[in-house]
Amino acid sequence: MAKGGGSQLSQLKSKLHSSGVTDRRQLSKKSRSRKGGQDEKDAAEARRNKINAIVADLNPFEQKVTKPKHEVLGRKIKGAVGRPGAAKASGLAQRRETLLPEWQARDRTGTFVDRRFGENDANMTPEEKMLERFATEKQRRAAKGAAFNLNDDDDLLTHYGQSLSGLDDLADIRLPEDDEDEDDSGRMTAQGHFGGFGDNEDGEKSKADVMREVIAKSKFHKLERQKVKDADDELREQLDDELADIRGLLFEQPAVPTPAPPIDTNAKPKLSVFPGPATGANATAVAGVNTDATAGQDKPTSSYDTFVRELAFERRAKPQDRLKSEEELAAEQAERLRKAEKARLKRMRGDESDDEADEDDDGGKRRKRSKGANSSSAPKRAAQADDLDDDFELDGMTAGEVYGLGAGLAESGTVDASDAEEDDDTEDDNDEEGQDDAAEGVEIEEEDDDDDEEEDDFADLADADDAIRIGEDEDSEQEGDHEALTSYSKAEAKTGKTDTVTKPKSTPVTQSKLPFTFSCPATHDELLSLLETHQINPKHIPTVIKRIRTLHHPSLAEDNKYRLQAFIGVLIDHTLHWAGQAQMHQSTTGQKHKLAFAIVNSLIPHIFSLSQTYPAASAEHFVNKLALMQRNLSRGLAKGPTEDNARTWPGLPELTLLRLVGTVWPTSDKQHNVTTPLALLIAQYLAHARIRSVSDLASGLFLCSLVVSNEVESRRLFPEALNFLFSSIAILASFGQEKKQQRETLAKIRGVAEEYGIPTPDVDAVHTRHLRLSGEDVVEATDQAVDLPSLIITKSGADSQKRTELLSVALTLTSKFSELYDGSTSYIELFTPFSVLLSASFSTASSTVSASLSRSLHLASTSRRYLRLQAHRAIAIASHVPKFDQQGYNPDRKSALDPDVERVQIQKMKALIKKERKGAIRELRRDNQFIAQVRKQDQAEEDQTYKRKMDKIMSTLQVERSEQKQLERAKANIKRRAGKK
Known part of the structure; x- marks a missing residue:
């Protein structure tokens, strides 16, 4: 056991001595050479293992031990003991093998892949690698040459799919008999020798023989095809000869011989296409050729041949002119109008010469007038509207005859026909002015005083369903601060000469004398001055507008775009001007009144087309008009909404403008620059203006009809319209003849209105009592449209018929609103007051609408689901039963106490993702450190090489x-x- 203290060197020496590892340099030469071979290798391996173990035990930083918080016997924790040095060394070695080659080859486009067998197998010795490579190469060569190896015993020779090894050598050789001649023996010898010693007819042929056979076969097949073609031609000729007989049999007509024409040797044979059936001897007569004249010919010419020749020489289609662009079409149309105006002025002055009359405006082509008897006796046609486009070349006619200055004007129907089609000379395929075609088709004619005349075409300005045409009387006293929608000149304003229908200064020009060129007016006064200067008939105003737009097309000049943008405001002012004329002359004659409405309708397509082309400028004009109407309403309300001289309700020009806005601009948008102010203005009219007369009711009902038509797509809630309809019905309807009963009913109605938040300041008021219908005045409402002029001039409620018509309109609009808001969540709250009001009214129409509303309200109430608690079965009280862990207690498991399995799995997945992310970041950081170290080494080597070089x-x-x-x-x-x- 090594000592615990001392330096690292002393500890190392002590361990080496204790383990028996000695220094070989200290051994004698005899001891070192004692062992050899495999014993020496084993001893060196054991010595290395001991030294590695000593080094590992000696370095305390080679192992990293993580001490657990709780010691458990018999438990082994994975990763508790780590070897950071060894892990780092292995990581560096792995990066040198994988990451370093990739980084070194980062700028290379091609790579070399070593596919040698066993090259990357560390378990194979070089001898084993060589043997495996040799065996693989032998197998590859054997596979390639096996198909051509004749020495292989496994492969057998075959002939026609049969093996030759199983055949007897003498099976096919017939032995000769004694009585046979020598020829048979010769054949037998040749057969037995396989033809190897003599010529064989069935042997391999030479190239010349093969080519001779190919040529012979080609000629043979060509001859066969020629024979088939000759047979088909003979059959076809036979059918051609018998075609006439076959047609005669098909149509079941007898053969009619055609008389032969006189013989003419110089004339060519006459051909006729399918002249008729013929048989036998009449076949040549059918062809229209004399029998004697065709005797020398091989075959008679038949009608079938004639028809085929005509198809062959049919006239081909000629190339047409290219499609012109919009700018080119507009320029040509404007130039055509200028030339027509120049010709008209020359004719008017009478200074056109013969040369000028004979020269065509477009190409300078001259034509002489025919003055003979033939030309004078030829029938003359009336002037047409498309003479400038199609047949402007005179074709022997005078200019007066072409332009309607001759006898054609004396006829009664000629001028009217030309007036009805007076815009065809300027008609063109202009895409931008496609909407103007509707304006060109409008026929504005002066109507007679007969009672059977059709209704005017102003119905499109009113509600399409009810045809309500209503307005305000403009004969009332003018207010000093009320601004007019249309502008007039100062002279006209002072004299009051704004009537363009009843007081013409001179006779208006006819269709043929109408100028072709006009200047583009920038203001309404300029337009009125232009019409007065040229003495334009009111029914020709659409033609003037059309020609102004044509002459000032945006592609013809740079400033035309701005002129047309200003012209939109002029057209709007002129439309309102004629709407005022219609209101002004409704009491005089119905003819002028309807003419004004027709002119208004003819101007609407031009406004719509220009608004589509220039939406920003058009929107500005419309918004300015709406703002002016709002200011006028504010001034009228400031004077007193119930005063007779307070002009709070819109008149006919204002209603025309409101209807025009809904026609030109989309009303279903959630937010729009024009239609949103329109809706706000209508709501302000219906909410703040007070009802005083029949004309006020008519104006309000017209505004309600606009709401119905505008909100049919979006179905937005418009409470002001519903409140006005409720007040109108409550003011007009009759609730009995007794005053007590009326007071009780009105008190009930006011209570219902107050309950549902409906303002009723005019119901049973002093200024509206004269509008109520009594029990004696109630009549059945008719389907006839409301007469707008009579409602405008009505001042009081004396005429019960007009009040009855207004009540019918109000009931109809109530039904329309009921259909519009059907399915709404607030349907019951909206129409319950109407049901109570109509049920108390003494009218058949009210009863019908009331019954319809009652059915709708009943369906709405049954389908409505009120708010209530969630309907479900009672939930039992939760029983808290302990959940036992089947896996046992584990203090290292963080989620051991969590009863939610799904949450545990989510937490495990999150922990795993976090661990993997941290590991990936750690590996990337180590890769970057390795690359940086390699770069540093490379840079050091380059610096050292450079230093040595320098x-x-x-x-x-x-x-x-x-x-x-x-x-x-x-x-x-x-x-x-x-x-x-």
């Missing part, structure tokens, strides 16, 4: 310099000696 170079330079100095000193000595002499 030292060698400096040594060489120093030697050379030393020799140079010695030479210089020698030369100096020689010169000095020579000087002394």
Whole structure:
């Protein structure tokens, strides 16, 4: 046992001495040479093992012992004793074998893989590796040459799949008999000798013989194909000759001989395509050729041949012009309008010459007018709207005849037809102005005073379902601070001459005299001035707008885009202007009133198209109009909502604008720059404006119809519309003839409204009592649309028919809202007040709507699920039974006391992941340290090599310099000696 104290050296010597390990250098020569061979190797191995054990026991840092907290007998903890030095050495060795080669070959693109057998097997000796390689090479060579080895006994020769070893050598040789001749013996000899000593016909052929056979077979097959083709041609010719007979049999028509034409030796045979059936001797007559004239020909020409020739020489399609771009189409259309305007001005001045009239505007092509009898007697056509596009070349007609200046204007139907299609000359395939085609198709005609005229086309500005056309009377007293939606010139504002329908300054121009070019107005005053200057008929306004847009297409000039953006506001102002004209002239004649509505409808497609092209500019115009309406509403409310001169409800121009906004812009968006202010403005009208007359009710119901049409997709809740409908029905409906009964019913209705939070300031008020229908005035509502002009001029509730119509509209809108909000969670709270109100009303229509609402409310109440506690069976009281650990108590197990197995597994997985992550980080850190050490060693080696190289170079330079100095000193000595002499 070694001593516990002393230095490391003394401890080492003591252990070496105690273990019997001695220094071989101290042994004598005789003792060292006593052992040899295997005994000496075994002794050296045992000596090395002893020295390693002594070194391991001597170094206290070679082992790392982790002492457990609790000592348990018989338990071995894995990893309690570690050897960090050995682990580190093994890790370094492993990195030298794996990581170091990869790092050294990091910049190499190609690698060499050693596939030699047994090269990487450390358990094999070099002799075993050589034997295995030799055996593998022999097997590889044997596998390659086995197919061509004739000396292999295992492989047998075969002939036609039969083995030759099993055949008898003399089985196929027939022995001759005594009476046979010598020829048989000769054949037998040749057969027995396998043809080796003489020529054999069945032997291998030469290349020349093979080529001769190939040529012969080719000629034979070619001849066969020619025979088949000749047979097919003969059959085809026979069928062609009998085609006429077959057609006659198919159509069941008798053969009709065709008389032969006169013989003309100079004329070519006449051909006819399928002239008719013919048989026998009439076959040549069917072909249209004289029998004598075709006697010298081989075959008569048949109709089938004629048809085939016509198909062969059919005219081919000619190439068409390329598809033009949008800019090119717009430029051509604008240029065509300019040329047409130039021609119109020349015709108007009467200064066009014959040369100018004969020259075409597009290509300079000249045509002479025919002045003979034929031209004068030829029928003349009326001027068409597409003369500028298709047949602008005069084709022998005068310019007056082409443009409708001749006799065609005297006819009654010519001008009307041209007026109905006056926009076709500027029609083009312009994609950007595709929406304008709808405007071109609108026929604005002056209507007669007959009672059977159709309804006006203003229905698209009102609700599509109810056709409600309502508004506010503008004949009321004008307020000083109320701003108009449309702007007029100062002269018109002072004189009041804004009527563009009833007071034309002169006779409007006709369709043929309408100018083709116009300037783009920047304001509404400029547009009115332009229409007045050119004396434009109101029904030609859509044509003027169309031509303005064509001449100022954005692709024609850089500033046209900004002109059209300003033109959107002009069109909006003009639409509102004509809506005001319709309201102004509703009391005079229905003809002018409907004409104004038709013009409004024709302007809407232009506004829609330009809004799609320039949404930002259009939205700004619309928002400015909506803001102006909101300011007017605020001014009216400031004067007093119940005052007669307070203009709180929108008139016909304002309603037209609101309807136009819902048509141009999407109303289903959650947030929109235009439709969101629209919804807020409508809600403000319905919530703050007070009901005073029939016109107020009509305006409010129209706003409710806009809400229905705008919210049909999004189904957003609009409580202001429902509150207005409730108040309207409560104001108009009749609740009996006795006043006491009416007071009781109204008190009940006000109580229900107060319960559900519905404001009813106008119900049974002094200023609305004249609007209520009495029991005697109640009539059945009809399906006829509400007459908007009559509702505008209505001042009081004297006309029970109009009030009945408004009540019918309110009930219809209630049904629409019921359908709109069907399925809503608050349906019962929204329409229970309407059910109570309608059940108290004395009206057949109210009873019908009330019954429908009652059914809907019943279904909603049955399908509604009220809030309640969760329905489940009672849960038993938990019994706390101790959970015994089947694996036994283990103090090292952290999760031994956790009863949740799933949580235990999760914690185990987390711990394992954490351990693996830490181990991976540790290995990566060690790899980086190893790479850094290798780099440091490489850099040290490079520095040492460089230092040695530089030292060698400096040594060489120093030697050379030393020799140079010695030479210089020698030369100096020689010169000095020579000087002394």
